[in-house]
Amino acid sequence: MWSSFWGQLQTSEVDFGVLTGDVVIHGNAEEWDNVDADLAELELPIYFAVGNHDMRDRERFVARYGPTYHSFEYQDDLFIFLDSELTTGTIQGAQLDFLKGALASGSPRNIFIFVHRLLWVVEDSPYRVLIPRVNSVLEYDFHNDFWTQIAPLLEETGAPVYVIAGDVGVSSKMSLFYDEAQNIHLIASGMGGSEEENYLLFKVTAEGAVQIDARRLDGRPLDLGVLAAYNLDYYTQP
DSSP: OHHHHHHHHHHSOOSOEEEOSOOSSSOOHHHHHHHHHHHHTTTSOEEEOOOTTGGGGHHHHHHHHOOSSEEEEETTEEEEEOOTTTTTTOOOHHHHHHHHHHHHSSOOSOEEEEOSSOTTOOTTSGGGGGGGGSSOGGGOOTTOSIIIIIHHHHHHHOSOEEEEEOOOOBTTSOOEEEEEETTEEEEEEOOSBOTTOEEEEEEEOTTOOEEEEEEETTSOOOTTSSGGGSSHHHHTOO
């Protein structure tokens, strides 16, 4: 399965890749050495949005890879990486100031925000039904300020915003999610042993339109056909 996945990426026209957390289990040097060796085969820039397992040794990660939240612009689009492990899934303090500054800089066509946890899964929101479906319920603060603090900032940009999380994909949990709220696209994708563990390919056309292709690791078609079908309505069906 992994050789097939690796082969697909190596033959695709991919500019860079993003891993949305829990890349390793214990965060020790040996695990990160193995990750680096595997990713070197792709010969592509790879970025991390850190998960709780990756942060079991925060100092080691920062020494190897640099700051856990940062941003860059690429071909008129803005890419932001957040650290959901600093304060149990709440973006606040210096990281919130960073996010505000990044969003206020320039006028990007699209904004892509990568983060490990599904920040939008909050108790007092329609997304509370997803609480049992995230990978590690005990790691979450389901009363975070995404809808009161972060979402308004994203809406104010006026640009399409894609928030991509990775804390799904283990057996008995959901493997994919997609929904829209105003100009915000909420997306979760993950690997971890579930039948539909998957990865996403993003393509931005010359006109700035974003196309997202979700692909199962085993090469089979998605059970529901397309990513957009794994929406809130699907997960609230009786």
